[in-house]
Amino acid sequence: MKLYWAPQSRAFRALWMMEEAGCPYERVHVDIRKGAQNAPAFRAINPMMKVPALTDGEAAVAESAAICAYVAERCPEADLAPPLGSPKRGRYLHWLFFAAGCIEAAYTEKFTGAKLPNTSQAGWSSFERVIDVLDAAVQPGPWLLGEQFTAADVMIGADLNYGINVFKIVEPRPALAAYVARCTGRPAFQRAQAIDAAGA
Ligand SMILES: N[C@@H](CCC(=O)N[C@@H](CS)C(=O)NCC(=O)O)C(=O)O
Incomplete structure (x- = not known):
């Protein structure tokens, strides 16, 4: 690849x-x-x-x-994914698509200060609701689907790390901060960070 x-x-x-x-x-x-x-x-x-x-x-x-x-x-x-046929596929796909469809738009809303028509018309509802939903989702832990770390954690964990630690647009509520710390503590995250920091 x-x-x-x-x-x-x-x-x-x-x-x-x-x-x-x-x-x-x-x-x-x-x-x-x-x-x-x-x-x-x-x-x-x-x-x-x-x-x-x-x-x-x-x-x-x-x-x-x-x-x-x-x-x-x-x-x-x-x-890094629940097997086909597992009921966990539902939430797995949910969080992957949520990252692309809701977090991305919510961050853009926050960065630009864009005025929304209303929360029903905006597909991501609002920045505040996206963060509230994520805060609740990470509370059972350790990962979004429980004990299994999946590709959905890569998307959500990376986005929350950007939001909390890089751009500082997301308030580091205790559950969100603890989840991000678990993500950034993974050896694969740290290898990726070292590659990224080294540049091209
Ligand atoms: N929806 C894409 C967004 C990718 C994206 O926005 N990439 C930016 C870098 S952060 C880019 O390549 N920008 C170059 C350009 O648009 O000219 C994804 O989630 O992968």
């Missing part, structure tokens, strides 16, 4: 996922600060011209949550 990636970007989520999965992969630096994402060859992989993206033989995947789900299936020995 080839991970198309740039340091200090949303591609961190896919980078952490690759380190959790433990399958061999190659990192390809796409220098988004110099416009490399606009090259036709990369555009053929991700028409949105954004990192991360992943290729695997003839397969191409973009969107962080989709990459995390793909890699969990591709590297089953890492046990």
